[in-house]
Amino acid sequence: MDGGSVSETITVRHGDDTADVAPGTSAIDALKALDAVRGQIVAATVDGEEWDLERPVVEGAEVAPVYADTEQGRAILRHSVAHLMAQAVTDLFPGAKWAIGPPIADGFYYDFDVERPFTADDLEAIEARMVELQRERQRFVRQEVSRDEALELFADQPYKREIIERVEDSEVEASGDGARFTVYRNVTDDGEAWVDLCKGPHIPSSDRVPAFKLLRTAGAYWRGREDQPMLQRIYGTAWESRKRLKEHLEFLEEARKRDHRRLGRELELTHTPDELGPGLSIFLPNGAVVRKEMEDWIRDETLARGYQPVYTPHIAKEELWRISGHLENYAELMYPGMELDDGAAYRLKPMNCPFHILAFGARTRSYRELPMRIAELGTVYRYERSGVVNGMLRARGFTQDDSHIFCRPDQVVDEVAGCVEFARDVYRAFGLGEPSRVAVSTRPEKSFGTDAQWAEAEDAVIAAVERTGLAYETDPGEGAFYGPKVDVHARDAIGREWQLSTVQVDFNLPERFEMSYVGADGAKHRPVMVHRALFGSIERFFSVMVESFNGAFPTWLAPEQARVVPVAADFDDYARHVAAALRSRGVRVDVDASDDTLGAKIRSAQTSKVPYTLVVGASEQQARTVAVRPYRGEQRKDVPLDDVVGEIDAEITTARAGA
RNA sequence: GCCGAGGUAGCUCAGCUGGCAGAGCAGCCGCCUUGUAAGCGGCAGGUCACGGGUUCGAAUCCCGUCCUCGGCUCCA
Incomplete structure (x- = not known):
């Protein structure tokens, strides 16, 4: 089926080398013929497509090995270990339904629907069973099946059936008798042991898994949606050698030691007593020194870059939040209202923007005043769902180095560029180096504003990021409904990414607040608004620094120098x-x-x-x-x-x- | 909010199948004092998260609440 050539031999290539091999030659044999195997390999690529080692190559193909000690190779390894784990779970928990089991950064997981959640003892038993399966030298055998065959194979696996049904014909390679799916059969010398729906590729056999370990269990919604059943997820990790596995486990142990909550306590930086309430923290004198350095730096730098500081209250009448639209779109993240004797209800602020808009509106503004950059270290309170609070990285009370820039449409490019450059400078000054990720988010399905506004603003954001020379990626459709944005992320000790800086263009709030300035023509015009926070949250930025420096701050920031x-x-x-x-x-x-x-x-x-x-x-x-x-x-x-x-x-x- | 694991001295943690609440570090008081990661001795410190229940007896078993942690979802 792969090629269908009738000639005596087919030609395969690896770079400049070529070899003539018999039709039906496997990828591994082709690689050997090409003398292209140098180390531990888990799969091949054929014309760039990942390919099982036992799968026949095709005429004229460019064949290359995928080594176990590369990220691509580890992903394949981990994916195969996930299959092994699912098989072990099926053996030990008959009736378990399987969902998905992909490789992820540093490991893999697999989701199951089982009678009861897994316990720590279960994990040990599953791991032990996996070792047995590993020793059975099970071969992973790829097979193409039609949609109907796939549905029949997984008749008692509702999640697999749902996956099969959701796949469009166009997404799978169509042949004469309909769409093609692939399944992998795990085959022992005694016969077939297990079969799973999978795109592959896989390692040739289960004994090729050098080192793995199951780490923890967690609940996870099917397809990540809260209205779907909660499945039981098992996380594990797998590596190309026992040594690398050991190193990874040691890294996790080290990471635990540099957790900002632990270091915050040990170095007396911060204090989070239960009496305070979830998501709220105190900066102790040592931590306050660091924070003051951060605040002093950002205040000075903000002034130097033409911002005007303001101070605003922590609460405001509900009416303000009605105008801003927060009550409509953001209410579940706001603390409940305070009913006062005068009949008015007040709300703790979840954002600073409405206050800054009111500052702008204190009097009639002229085009000569634009861009007007209003800045504040504004403390906000958000009633985050109980399960998401995480030390000071995800808090319920935190302070943003927040600023709002009001400008003419033709000034948006320069303003956004100025913000992104500023963000880059903040990262450098505080020793975080290059961000882990810079993401430009463009117009979502449902959005406010005109095509022209969006096109202009998106161009502005992209031009701004390119001006800084930072590597970035685009998240299409991930922008806010009110405008495009660029977010800058950094990693914590265990590699989780956190958004720090954010720069957002907003067409919506100026409309809602009916903002205006008087132009050169004497007429009223609507300003464009840019939201921007560079530390993002001071607490979060501080915590990322604590973990990044392992508590050993650079001298200028150190509490005791x-x-x-x-x-x-x-x-x-x-x-x-x-x-x-x-x-x-x-x-x-x-x-x-x-x-x-x-x-x-x-x-x-x-x-x-x-x-x-x-x-x-x-x-x-x-x-x-x-x-x-x-x-x-x-x-x-x-x-x-x-x-x-x-x-x-x-x-x-x-x-x-x-x- | 949902799934799971936890909460014992300021910190890190013992405390088994119910039978008088412990250690190390930190703190305090002494003694000892010259060269680059822990000198010695003593003292003090706990409503075993909180509330109920089972029991002759609960840190330990059961139920509820609060809080923390790891995930899911969501976000700075």
Whole structure:
């Protein structure tokens, strides 16, 4: 069926090499003929399409190996392990219904509909059964079937049937007798053990799985929709070697240690007592120092870039939220109203925009004032669903470095570009490096505004992102109903992505608030509005930094920038002299005058992740020097005090000045 | 909101099938003090998340509530 050539041989290629092989030759044999196998391979590509190793190649095909130690290879490996897991679950839980089991970043999952949720013991049993299946050397055998055959094969698998029924004819390769689906049969020496609907490809046999581990269970809605049944999901991971699996598990353990909630407690940055309520946190003095540096930086930089600061209240009459449309579209995320004696109801603000619009509307605005950039560190409160709150990364009360720019339509490009460049600068200044993802979201199905407005705004957003040189991707149809946007994401310790910066064009609110400015022609015009937050949420950005730096902030942000450690009480006075010299330059410094041993003091400074530990004893006092022990890096002895002070001061000043 | 796992001293965690609530670290008080990750001793610290129930007896078993964590969904 693959080729149908009648000639004696077919030709396959791998780069510049070619080989003539018999028709029906498998991909693996073709690769061997081409001398193109160098390591552990799990599959092939044939003309770019992923291909099972045992599947026959076609005339003239470009054939290439897929190695196990590549992301593509691991995905195939993981997908096959997911099948193995589903088979084990079926063996141990007869009657289990299977949904889907794809590879994901660092692993795989499979969703099942079972009588009762899986327990930790179940996981162990499933894993043990998988090891048995692995040893059975089951071959994964690909087979093409028609839609009807597929439906019959999975007669007692409602989710598989739903998947089959949802596939359009055009999506599967059509042949004479109708649409083609593929299934994979797991075959042992004793016969068939299992069969699953799957596009493939798969590894040739179950013993080719070098290392895997089941990690956890979770509930997951079928097709991700709340109105669908809740299935039981099992997450696992699989790697090309035991060593890589071990490394991955160690990484997960390390990641657990750099969780911002754990570090926040250990380093006394933040406090989240139950008494406060879900999603609410306190910045302790250490954390507040970091936050103040963030706020000072963004305030200064915002002023320098032509923004005007404002201050607005935390609550407003419900009427305001009716005008803005929040009560209509956002009510379930707002705290309930406060009924007051005067009959008016008030609401805690979930966003700052209405206030900034009112600031704009304080008097008649001229086109000469545009663009008008209004900025505020605005604290907002959102009643997030209980299951989604996550430390300070997803909170119910948080502060945005929020700004709204009101401008003429022809100014949108420059304004959006300015915001995206600003966002890039924020990332650089705070040491997060390149964002994990920059996404431009375009017009959704249901949207407000004219075609011309959208086209112009989308072009503006894309042009703006390209001007910054950041790599970005486009999410078609993912924009807000009121305008296109660009979001910048970063990862937390375990690789989850969080949106930090956001820049959004809005045609809707200016209409709802009937905003206007007087143009050069003396007539009223509607301004365009750009929403923009660069940290996004200060709490979230802060937390991503904590995890990114593993609590060891760069010197300019560190709560305690230097600690002076006298080797014995006799040198406490000189230590205080050293501290005073630093403090006079604005350095945050403490002296460890405890009666601990030197080793204990050093350890204490290290576990507190203080950037500079300055050790002083007799020789230092004599020579007016210090021994410098940076948190990271080599220690240096006998450094003149003035040099150290100048060095630390310069480092902080340079970093604070930004990228 | 939904599925699952949890909540014992400030922190990390023991405490089995019900029988007097523990350790290490941190804290406090002493003693000891010169060179780069833990000196020694003592003291104090708990409504075992909260409320009900079963029991002669509950940290332990059952029910409910609150909170936390991992997911799903949703979002900065």
